[in-house]
Every structure is written in C-alpha cells, then in structure tokens.
Amino acid sequence: MNISVMSILLRIVIITLLQTPALAVDWPMWRYDAGRTASSPEELPAELHLQWIRQYPAREPVWDDPLNQDLMPLDHFFEPIVLGDTVYIGFNDCDKVVALDLQTGEAKWSFYTDGPIRLPLAGERNRLYFTSDDGNLYCLAADSGQLLWKFESGPIDRRILGNKRLISSWPARGGVVLYDNTVYFAAGIWPFMGTFIYALDAETGRVIWRNEGTGSDYQLQPHNSPAFAGVAPQGAIVALKDRLLIPGGRSVPACFDRHTGEILYYHLARYNKTGGSFVCANEQCFFNHYRDRDTDLYSVQNGEAILKRAGKYPVLSGQVCYTSGDSVTVRDLREPKVERFTLKVDATGDLIRAGSRLYAGGDQQISAVDILPDGTLATAWNTRVPGRIGRLAAANGMLIAVTADGKVMAFGKKRLAVKTFDLRSEPPRPGSAALELAQTILEQTGVREGYALFYGTEKADLLAALALSSDLHIIAVVPPTELADLRLRFDRWHLLGKRVHLLAGMPDTFEAPPYLASLVVLADGAGSWKNTDSRKRLARTVRPYGGKIWVPSGAETMSECLQSDTPTLSVRSFESSVVLSKDGPPPGGAANWTHQYGNIANTVKSDDALVRLPLGVLWFGGNSNLDVLPRHGHGPPEQVVDGRLIIEGIDCISARDVYTGRVLWKVPLDGSDSFGIFYDESYEDAPLKVIYNQEHIPGANARGTNFVATTDSVYVVQGNRCQVLDIATGETKRTFSLPARNGVEPNRWGYIGIVHDLLIAGSDFAAFSRQFPETAPDPADDPQGKRRLFENFDVTASKSLVVMNRQDGSVKWSIDARYGFIHNAVTASDKLLFCLDKLPPGVEKKLRRRGLKVPEDYRMMALDLETGRIVWERNEGIFGSWLSYSEEHDRLLQATRPSRDMVTDETGERMAVYVASTGTCVWDRPIKYNNPPILYHDEIITDRAAYKLATGERKLRLDPVTGEEILWSYSRTYGCNYNIASEHLLSFRSAAAGFYDLFWDSGTGNLGGFKSGCTSNLVAAGGVLNAPDYTRTCQCSYQNQTSLALIHMPELEYWTTNDSTWNRKPIKRLGINLNAPGDRVAADGTLWLDFPSVGGKSPDVPIQLEAPGARTIRRHSLFLKSTGYEWVAASGFVGPIRLAITLTGEEPRKESYTVKLHFAELEGKEPGQRQFDVRLQGEEVLNRFDIAEEARGINIPVVKTFTGIKAEGVLVVECLPSPQSEALPLLCGVEVILED
DSSP: OOHHHHHHHHHHHHHHHHHSOOOOOOBOBTTSSTTOOOEEOOOOOSSOEEEEEEEOOOOOOSOOSHHHHHHOOTTSSOOOEEETTEEEEEOSSSOEEEEEETTTOOEEEEEEOSSOOOSOOEEETTEEEEEOTTSEEEEEETTTOOEEEEEEOSSSOOEEEETTEEEESSOOOEEEEEETTEEEEEEOSOGGGOOEEEEEETTTOOEEEEEOSSTTOEEEETTTEEEEOOOOOBEEOEEOSSEEEEOBSSSOOEEEETTTOOEEEOOTTTTTTOOOSOEEEOSSEEEEEOSTTEEEEEETTTOOEEEEEEEEEEEEETTEEEEEEEEEEEEETTEEEEEEEEEEEEESSEEEEETTEEEEEEEEEEEEEEEOTTSOEEEEEEEEEEEEEEEEEEETTEEEEEETTSEEEEEESSOOOOEEEOOOOOOOOOOHHHHHHHHHHHHHHOOOEEEEEEEOSSOHHHHHHHHHTSEEEEEEEEOHHHHHHHHHHHHHTTOBTTTEEEEEOOTTTOOOOTTOBSEEEETTTTTTOOSHHHHHHHHHHBOTTTEEEEEETTOHHHHHHHHHHOTTEEEEEOSSEEEEEEOSOOTTTOOOBOSTTSSTTOOOBOOOOSOOSSEEEEEEOSSOGGGSOOGGGOOOOOEEETTEEEEEOSSEEEEEETTTOOEEEEEEOOGGGTBTTTBOTTOOOOTTOOSOOSOOOOTHHHHOOSEEEOSSEEEEEETTEEEEEETTTOOEEEEEEOOOBTTBOOSOEEEEEEETTEEEEEEEEOOHHHHSGGGSOOGGGOTTSHHHHTOOGGGGEEEEEEEEETTTOOEEEEEEEEEEEEGGGOEEOSSEEEEEESOOHHHHHHHHHTTOOOOSOOEEEEEETTTOOEEEEEOSSOOSSEEEEETTTTEEEEEOOOOSSOOTTOOEEEEEEEETTTOOEEEEEEEEESSOOEEETTEEEOSSBEEETTTOOBOEEEOTTTOOEEEOBOOOOSOSSOOEEOSSEEEEEESEEEEEETTTOOEEEEETTBOOOSSOOOEEETTEEEEOOOOTTOOOOOSBOSOEEEEEOTTSOOOEEOOOOOOSOOOSEEEEEETOSSBEEOTTSOEEEEESOOSSOOOOOOEEEEOTTOEEEEOOGGGSOOSSOHHHHTEEEESOEEEEEEOOSSSOOOEEEEEEEEEOOOSOOOTTTBOEEEEETTEEEEEEEOHHHHHTSSSOOEEEEEEEEEESSEEEEEEEEOTTOSBOOEEOEEEEEEOO
C-alpha cells in the first residue's frame, strides 16, 4: 500500500472518529465515582432537549428540625444513578428501588425492601447495590431486579421505631461505595449500640473485613471532654486508593484504612461546630459540609483543616475544583485560597461536570457552562425547567435532573414530544364487609391513631379499610407468600410506607419492639398463638396505659391465655369479638416524674425500677426540637405521667407518647410569659448560624417550673393565671385566677405544685430588689448585663402561698411571707406543706457586702395542707434555699441549691436534716456539694459523694479489688446540667449523655452518640429513660441530635470509668479485659479493668505485657454467643504474650488463687488451625489448646478455670504457639480470685 492511499485512509478514520459521539459513560454512583467528585468524562450533546418527566411525591426528609436537615440531607431528593440504558432511584417512603428506561422513562421493574432506602445506590457489571434502614445491603441483577444476595449488617435481628418507621436497630446509613470490586458500607448510628463498617466482596458478599470496635472508643467529644462515643455513620462513604472516609452525619468524617478497616483519625472534638454528611475527595484533600451547602477543606493524609469556608458543594476535576452556589468559582487545589475565576450562574441546587462542560441546576433552570482552554468559564445555554433542581447526573448522552418537588426529568439530543408520567393514585376500594368490620374494630377498641400491629392472612381488604378509616400507622405482618403482591397493591394505593408497612413473618416468630402498638389486630384469630412465649411477646408489644388487642369471636381461649400470661390485661367481650386492654404501667416498677425535681417532695429521684443498665434505643426521631425551649435558658425538664411526656417550648406546650415519640397534642402559649426567664433577647431564631445563641441564664434552676402534670390534667402558668389542660387532648378545661391581695389582683403566678387534689400556688414574685433596693444590680457595674442574668433573685420566690382545690380552683387557705417563700424550698408530704420564708443567699451576701444587717426573723415551717395551720415552726439556724422531703424516713433536708447556671452565691457548704413531722433537728453538718441534693432512700447523693440520711456521715462501699471499705464517690466529665437519680442509675451529661451505675456501683459511663440537654432531661419514668431533644440552638457536632427513649436490654454492651484508686493492699478479686474499651463489673461483683487502659480512669494496678509482634482484636459482643461473659471474650490479644499482673503493693507473700482464663475464637479459625500452650507461673496448664474445638464453634466464649495457683505478689500468664499451628494464640481475659 503506497503512502498516498494510507494518507487517505487515515483521513477517513479521523473524520469518522470526529463525527462519532464520545464513548458512552455511566453514572454508576452518587456524584459519579468513589471520590464523589461529580466529574464525568461523558461529553453530552451540544444541545439538550427535554425527553420525559416522571412526577413522584416530594421526599419527606428523615430528620425533623432545620439544623439536622441541613447537616444531613440524606434523602431530600431522589438520587439517580445510571447503568447502560437504565436509571435507578431509591424511595424513602415506599421502600423500593425503581428502574427506569433512560430513553423513554418507562418503568422496567421495582424491588421492595423492609425499610426506607435513604442513601444513594451504586452499580457496576450488571450489579446494583444499596442499603436500607432495614439494616441490609442488597445486591440485585441490574437488568432484571432479581435479588442476587443480601447482607444483614446488624449483629441480631432487632427492630426499633426510628424516624417514625419500623427499622433495624442498626439502620444502614453509611451509603454504599464501590472500589476495586469491593463494596463498602456502614450500619448503626448510635455508638453505644454498636456501629459496623464493612468491606464485602462485590461478587459474593463475602466479608473482607468488619470494623465493629470503634463505636465504644473513649475519645474527646465537643468541648474537649471524653466519652465512650465514636463515629456514627450517616452519609455516602468516600473510597480512595488507601483510605475510606466515613461521614459522621453531624460531624467531620472519620478516616479508615481501606484495606484493613483500621481507624486512622476522627477529629470530632478538634473540629467542633462543623461537619455533615456531605464528603467529596481526591487523593490529597476532602471537602466536608459546614452549613447551608458551604464546605471546609481538609487534608486526606491527617484530617487537618486546610481552608475554612471553601465554597459550596464542589466539583473536583484533577487539581481543579468548581464550587457551586449563586455563582461558580474556579480554584486550583494547590492554592485553594485563591479564586481563579467566577461566573455568575445559578448553581444553588447542584453542579456537575460532564466532559468539557459544567451543568448547573438552580431555581427553575439548568445551565450549561463551557470550560474554556484557559480555565475560565462561559455560559453556553440555559433552559427553564418546572421546579427547583436538587440533583443532576450525566450518562450515556443524557442529562438527568431531579427537582425538590419530586420530578425526575431526562434531557437528550433529540427533539421529541415530551413524555409525561403523572403521579397516579389508584384508590383502594375495600368491600363493604371489610369497611364495616374496620369500623367495628375502631369503635370497640376506641383507638384511631398511633401505631398498630396487624396480623392476618388474605386480609388486604380489611387492612386497607383500617387505614382509610383511621389515622393509624399500621405495621402488617403477613405470610411471605403474600408479601410481594400486597406491596404492589398498597404501593398503587399510595399507602405503602406512608400508612401501611408490610413485613413478612409469622405470628409466633415475629418480634416487634416493646410498647409499640396502641392497637393489635389478630385478624386470623388465635390459631397462630399456641405457645406461651409468642403470647408474651405479643403482650409486650402493646402500649401500656390503654393499648388494645382485638381478637375475633371464637378466640376466647386465646384471651384467657393472654390474661394468664400477662395479668395486667383486662378483657371486654363483644358479640363478635374480644378486646383486651393493657390499662396500667409496664409491670415491674414503672413510675412517673412530675414537678421540677420529680415530685412535690423535691427528691430529685424517680422511683422507676425498670430503667437499668445496659440500655438500648426503643425509638428515636419523629418530633422536632422547635417545640422545646432553647437549651441555655435552662427551662423546666419534661414531666412524664402515665405514658405521656409533657414538654414546653417558647410559645407552646406539647404532649408526646413516651413509647413511640409521637406528638399527641400541641397547644400554643403566650411566649412573653417565658421571656426573660427561660429565654431572653440573646436568643435568635437562626438554626444554621454558628453563633452563641441564647446566653446561659438560670431559668427554671432559680424560678422553678411553670407547669405541673397530673394523671388527668396539665397545669401551666400564664401570667397571673393557670390554664388547666386535659392531659389526653390538650384542650383547656378551666382557667384559675389568684385571689386578690388587698383588692389588687396579683401580677404574676409564681410557684406551682400539686399534692393529690390540692394546687399550691405562689402569688406574685417576691421581688427582693424592691424590698431591698440597695441589692438591685447597678447597671454601671455591669455594662454588658452579664451579672444581672445571674442576680435576678426576684423570680426565685413568691410573696404568698395559696392552696386551692385543683379541680375547681376554690381557695382553701393562704399565707403571706415575711420576705419570700423560696420556690426550691417548697415541698410537701401527704399532710404537710414545708417552706422557707427568707432571703436567697445571694441577696444576703449583697446586704453583708454593703454593711447591712441580714434579717433574723426567718421561718422554716410545716403547715397543715388542708387548713394552713402551722404544725411547727423554726426560727433559728435558717439557711440556704432548698428543702426536700423523704416520705420513706419522715425526714426533711435543708440545704442550698447549687449547680452550674444558677443565681449567684448558691454555694453548697452545709446541710441539716429534721424529723419532718415534728421539726426536731437530727443533724446539721458542713458538707461541700455542687448539685441539688438527691434523696435516695437512706442516702443523700451529691455531685460526687453520698451521705447517710440518718447521720450525715459519708457513705462507704467495699473496694471491689481489695474488699476493704472505702469512701463511695463518682465523677463525670463536662456537663452543664445537674445529676438526677432513679432506682438503678444516676443520669447526667458527661461530655455525651452519661450515667453512674447504682445497681452494680460499676462506675461512670455513656450513652454515646448524643448529648443530654443543659436542662436535666435524662428522666427515668414510665419504664423508659426519656431523652427529649433539649439541645435547641446547639451547634456542637455530637453524632446525633434528636429525641429518643431507651429501655433495659440485658444483652448490650456498656463500659465505664472508675474513680477508685488501688491502695496497694492485696487483691482479692480482679478481672483484666484485654483490649476492651473500658471497665465493667460482672454479675458476680468482679471489676474488669480494660488493659491497656484506654477508657478513662481505672484502679492503677500494675500490669506488664511482653507481646512481641502481637496484635489486638475487638469484636462487638452481640456477635458472640451469650454466656454472661461475652463482653469479656469479644476482645483480646493475638500472638505470643506474657502477662504479669501485680497482686499486692505490700510485702508479698505466697497466696493461693483461682485463675480463670477467657477465650473465644474471634477470627473464624476451624478446629486444628489455632493451637497453643498456656502457662501459669511458668507451669503448663493447657497443651495444644484449641479454642474452636473446646467451644465447638466460633464466637463462643470459653472459660478455663484453674484453682490452687500459687503466686507471691505477681501472677504470670503466658500463651505460646504450638508447633505447626497455623494461627497464633488468642487470649481475651484473665480473672484472679484470692482463695480463702
């Protein structure tokens, strides 16, 4: 072939290539790739025309309040990906993935899951991957929607109510990413419940690695204070060559080694008040959400900040980034502070790159922007679209656009008649018999709202009729054979997920969360409930205080069995059915919490005995903190009565269901009544501003509560009146006025409290600044007004007390104060009202400072509640500002009321105890304390110690290590609320939500992953630990900020720190928990210390470790078989080790010990693969020990016990590999017990 012919052929090839469209490119993940760069090589046609539109309902975001919605826009829009000729989108309402034809918009197939799909999908090689709140990762054939495999991420199959949906306890909200034929995702958003990060083989779903130990890491939280709380994955994961960035939802991301799953860094505390679920990255740097789509820039290498406010969500293309917003700005990432070029174009919705163009989506428009050779930008075209753009994707010659109102649109090269797929609803038409039966069920049970459980076979008509005839949210448990058809039908009816949640299961095996159902419908009768365990599970799901079970006729035996299994159920029979009602509280010791401090007695203690460790989430989300007072205003804590939680907002008061978080009612209030007391002019309604919003003020710490709840009513103060609301409906029943004083109507209602049918009212604030003008704050001394906030003593006491009939408001008697009845010192028994009539300590100090005399005619009184007669009065030694009453011991405690954010000079330095019925002084002692004193049976608990109520002496305890008596004490880390008690624990803020374990005296721990409020809102009542979100205006990067409730879950982990120090006396009992996150006390009383010590303070027992080449391992104990010691066996050392445990710090002598060695096969080794020898004191006690063989399986704890082990001051444990063993030794824990 001559050169001329070759030249002609070459020209033909070049012309052909130039005329051929660029190679089609998919959009296989969120923002195109594993780095979430939003930059694709796809060259779209020069002009694009609308091809088709599909209209779906707008998405309802998972989170409720504005800040969470900004930080975690997980599911605000549909998130399309494109593989070949198909678009895939996930639904967070009807729990499905839909495949659409890219060219025509026609639906190809749908696939349903057991929970909302909130995170973006990913795909490659005809495989589609996605996660769901049901806790699973799904792998489908992309062309057909056939399930290839699914992977359950949680350790056990347990459901909770999360964001108003029934989901896994470990929702999979670490969005899937693909890299090197590996799929990465994460599950669990509550660190104290366990979080799990996975790398799976993309073909088979085989686990490559699993990180399950970081949720309990003891690390610095916001405010640089430590707690047991690691990353809580929420957001689309980013994968790089060697690193994995896990979004922390409300925080900066955590970085893990992509190959091993080892955590590399998580700068939660260092970068407080920034962070969010959005992360995108290249190999050098990553962008992370700040606020309002703005981002901060960090180094991938170490997580250090590079640039604050680096622009709104960017597109990354090599070393160039394009930031979005109302303009597009070009930056070189090597000099990110320099803005290279800015083009005015609306990219407020989304911005992507496809080939040589950027595509910007904004308010009713899409723009194409040319990237010019010199790096500048020029607008090529823009087009109007119906709606605000929220997401763009470019693939295979098409541009996909999603709007905020639920439209999915496709733009392509051809000019075509636009295909429109409108939102169609096929209304259900249940038969008349089904409608009639539904009405019968609703009328007989009286339940028309709340959550319902429905068990039935071939009962679709009845299920639809119940949904149409009520406001119930129904979870229907149906046979697996019916599930697919029912989901299609209820989806067509637009009921699926929104009103009806369909799950496969059988009545005798399906387990719903406790206390969930206001109504249970057993549509098939009693046939499937033949064993006691299933009936008990069923009864446990029924909501206390009025939940109903409806059973059709012919099931009388079932009713009798249910009553026998659960005596708290009452029965009402009808002609065609039986209705069982759970009328009372949960059995076993549930209690209410009323008034500011739990009751009229001011004990600061709940009598609830059901709340004890370990605790797990019962429900979370579903209500907004916009209906709660600002946190720094220290408003009144919630009150909990018979399953209803009452909480106050700036301009409202509302009731919530304790067991589901559902808002029962909300009533507007006059916000001016709280202004200046529970919030002030420093508050700004600006949830996205990172400002110090609402100054700290004493609030209810000083004023006391302005509402009280009873079993039938809520009494809420409004100005000089009290509004009486029906606790069931929120409707106003009555309004009470205070009696006139000398013909003048009081200005304000002060104190409020209730004893039985008596309403105790404070008439007018004492206004000490007017009684003693010389004590009023001088503005000249306080130009910024800071001191006045904490010197407002005027609202801390009332001029007089008025006792009324709480049913009709009639006045029984009243008494005037000489100075003021201090609100925190008004308390009562069944028959007596106790009060202090005096000046607050802060006013007294002001008088002394000015050389003025403090009054000497103070009174402490006991008044007959019915008549107002003075039963006894004391006039000497009157001090402080606090009274509380012990009904159990007939004692009255006098003290002050110190805490953070309290009026000045409330210093805890003295306490006195009196016989309540006579006023006789029992003891009067100097005692230091910084917390309102808690009356706990025969003890007074302060912020760090406890004293005997009978004598005032310090409480002692037995040292769990040496068995000797030591002073009882505890501590907490950072927190601005005060400690409160229940039967089995103290609750408070300790960096994160915190507790002290009173049941085992095991130490201070955390419910890691959220913080409690500046108001003490961790209240044990109704059988649950209530934690309404009292963090409004908080911008701190705690992993979660939402309301939740917790219940006792005995199988969960928990870890503590311990204040006690080893006194070097001989050790009598001790456990060493290798590589554990913290300490814990076992049921037999052994204190297990973490080694090495990483989880805060522990007794400093010297332990020497020689472990050349050994490595650590940590699993979550829920993956192990439950034996009572699975939390010991879940971690350990792998490798040859020599452990020397010091047994005494005194002159050693030879003693005899029982030694228990704890093992578990945590790495999946089969029998014969791991064999090793174990020596105690140099003597071999196990030869060729094989954990898997001994346990007869993996993840099964094994304890080997050896008695009569002689040791002289030191116990030496050695694990040495046996010859030919494939795996190294693995030791989990050592327990040492001194023999008698």
